[in-house]
Each structure stands twice: as structure tokens, then as C-alpha cells.
Amino acid sequence: MNKVLITGTGFYVPSDVISNAEIVESFNAYVALFNAEHALAIENGTVEALRESSSAFIVKASGVENRHVIDKKHILDPLLMRPLLPERDNDALSLQAEMAVKSALKALHKAGKQASDVDMLVVSCSTLQRAYPGIAMEVQAALGCGGYAFDMNVACSSATFGMQTIVNALKVGAAKVALLISPEICSGHMSFCDRDSHFLFGDASSAMVLETPETCQVDNPFEVVSIRLQTQYSNNIRNNFGFLNWTCPATAQARDKWFIQKGRTVFKEVIPMAAKMLSQHLSDEGIVDVKRLWLHQANKNMNDLIAYKILGHEASVAEAPLVLDRYGNTASAGSIICFDHYHDDLATGDYGLLSSFGAGYSIGSVILKRC
Numbered sequence: 001m002n003k004v005l006i007t008g009t010g011f012y013v014p015s016d017v018i019s020n021a022e023i024v025e026s027f028n029a030y031v032a033l034f035n036a037e038h039a040l041a042i043e044n045g046t047v048e049a050l051r052e053s054s055s056a057f058i059v060k061a062s063g064v065e066n067r068h069v070i071d072k073k074h075i076l077d078p079l080l081m082r083p084l085l086p087e088r089d090n091d092a093l094s095l096q097a098e099m100a101v102k103s104a105l106k107a108l109h110k111a112g113k114q115a116s117d118v119d120m121l122v123v124s125c126s127t128l129q130r131a132y133p134g135i136a137m138e139v140q141a142a143l144g145c146g147g148y149a150f151d152m153n154v155a156c157s158s159a160t161f162g163m164q165t166i167v168n169a170l171k172v173g174a175a176k177v178a179l180l181i182s183p184e185i186c187s188g189h190m191s192f193c194d195r196d197s198h199f200l201f202g203d204a205s206s207a208m209v210l211e212t213p214e215t216c217q218v219d220n221p222f223e224v225v226s227i228r229l230q231t232q233y234s235n236n237i238r239n240n241f242g243f244l245n246w247t248c249p250a251t252a253q254a255r256d257k258w259f260i261q262k263g264r265t266v267f268k269e270v271i272p273m274a275a276k277m278l279s280q281h282l283s284d285e286g287i288v289d290v291k292r293l294w295l296h297q298a299n300k301n302m303n304d305l306i307a308y309k310i311l312g313h314e315a316s317v318a319e320a321p322l323v324l325d326r327y328g329n330t331a332s333a334g335s336i337i338c339f340d341h342y343h344d345d346l347a348t349g350d351y352g353l354l355s356s357f358g359a360g361y362s363i364g365s366v367i368l369k370r371c
């Protein structure tokens, strides 16, 4: 069986940035408009008044300080509260493919590869812009890759589950050089009017080149030592948007057609599940000294607790770095972006653990070793 190496990663974020102060100001303006419009009904008790959001709460509860988005202007408009992303002509590159291409070019450059070297391309992310043809095939054509391409979706664990699919293909020789891309347009699947979650997400795309030693052109890549995946059905994080919505017009616009979660329950259930699985994985592989945790980037408090349970002590910034503070929760792209930012300092022989945990529930655990 072939060894599989990560030889390059890259990411793309749109240039628009929204700070907590800005997102709270727009949310509170929306609340004031709503409460004024429904003043009578609120007084009668038939409509519940909306409550304001606060920057202090957001930082304390999540650790998010900024998020990059494709369309700041309309998201912050209290009369709109959503991005406006005009549909493109079928002959033009789609928005999601464009983000994917931008991140992929960076990963290819780091790996010293041409797009034509790639013979397997997986676009794996939590929301896909259309049903078909696959975004992956569009990216394959736009870049000029060969071989085969397909889309996958395992919510926040799309990238780690995608890695497993690619590693299997490379190990048995079904492909030689693979691209894994996670273009996440999170601002399109969430409600900016929802006080519980309006601050959580950002838009981003991550990309990773995986290949075997035979074609590797970089010094000190990372070997994929072992991958473990786990799923357990849960209704606590849902998005009911889908192709059957139009067949039921009465509920087509209902709140559950965007991201919705029982945040506190998710917090309580996912921490022990993830900590147990990640710790067990390291212990089964006989790894006692893990230098870095590239954890899923959804919530700082969750990561602090999971890292504590794995390491047995409070994690330093170097042990469990964060990128969610500047990018928000970027779904499956988050831990790959974290890896992209924080891997250069690891020495030959050092181990790191890349992970994801999210809707499904789904958990992915990937042990990496610096060559």
C-alpha cells in the first residue's frame, strides 16, 4: 500500500470583513425595526419581542471576533439581512467553483504541482450551490485537471471524510495526485436575523494536495498516519433546505431551511464524544506526545475543553491554535485553514492531530507526522 502525503495546502477568504461591533449594530437595528413594526402584537402577547445581541456575549460564548464574507453590504442592511449573490450565466464559472479554484491554485503552488498533474479532485463541503453537474467537475475543467472529480457532503466533517476517501484511492493506486477542496459559502445557509447564531459563520475555501512519495516534490511533507471517522445521528444541528422544499410552499421559507441548532446541547454532547474518540485514536496509534491539535474551528470554549481532555493540561496557543477568531466558523474548511496557518514549525518526526466535529453528528480524526 502506498504512503500518502500532504504536500500543499491553501485557502481563500473574500476581502469583505465584518467585525462583531458591525454585526451587532446591524442585528440590533433589525431588532428595533421588528419590535416597532410589531409593537401592538408584542403588547398583546401574540408576538414575542426580539432581544438585542452583544459583542461581549459573542466573544465570551464563541471566541469569534471577525468573519470574512462575500457580500458585507447586504448582510449588514437591517432591511435585508442576507447576502445578495446574483445568479451567473451557465457558461460563467460559478461562485463556489471560483472560490475553490482560488484556494486550489495556492495549494498546487505550495506542492510544486501543475493542475494537469492532478488525477483526482474532490469538492467536499457542507453546502453545495447546485445539485448537478458537480462543482468538482466544474473546478476540474476550470483548472485543467485530468482523472475524475466528484462532490461530497458530510457537513462540518466534509474535509476529514474527504481525506479518507482520497487516502483510500491513493493507497490502492486509483489516483496519483489528488486535490481536496472545501469551498464553504456559510453566509448563504444561515439566518442573520437569528440572535443565537447570526455571529457564528464566515465564508472561506480550503484546499489540500495529497499524493504518494513517488510524485512528491517538497521537502518535509506531512504523512497521513491514520484516519478514524465516526457518525451518530442527531437532530441538534439541522438545515432542511433541499430540492423538495418547493413542493411544499407553505413551509418553503420556514426558519429550518437555514442553519439551526440547539447550541448548548451540541456543546454538551459533542465535547465528550470528540474528546473520547480523538484520545482513543492517539492512544491506539501509540502516540503519547502530540505536538499540535488542528481542531475543528466552531467554538473556542469547545476547543479549550476538548484539548484539555486530550492533553491532560490546558493547551497553549501553540498546542491548539485558533483561526476562528479571525474567520468565524468556516465549517469543514476551518481545521484545514488552521493547519495551513500553523504547521511550518513542526520538526521531522513530530505528530499532529487534525479533526472535525459537527452536524450529523460527524467526527473526523486524522493523525499526521512531519517527514
Ligand SMILES: CC(C)(COP(=O)(O)OP(=O)(O)OC[C@H]1O[C@@H](n2cnc3c(N)ncnc32)[C@H](O)[C@@H]1OP(=O)(O)O)[C@@H](O)C(=O)NCCC(=O)NCCS
Pocket: 052, 053, 054, 057, 058, 061, 062, 156, 195, 196, 197, 237, 261, 262, 263, 264, 265, 266, 267, 298, 299, 302, 329, 331, 357, 358, 359
Ligand atoms: C452557539 C453558542 C456559541 C451559544 O453559546 P451558549 O453559551 O451555549 O449560549 P446559550 O444559547 O446557552 O445562551 C446563554 C445566554 O446568552 C443569551 N444569548 C444568546 N445569544 C445571544 C446574543 N447573540 N447576544 C447576547 N446574548 C445572547 C441567551 O439568551 C442566554 O441568556 P438567558 O439564559 O438569560 O436567556 C454555543 O452554544 C456553541 O457554540 N455551541 C456549539 C456549536 C457548534 O459547535 N456547532 C457546530 C456547528 S458546525
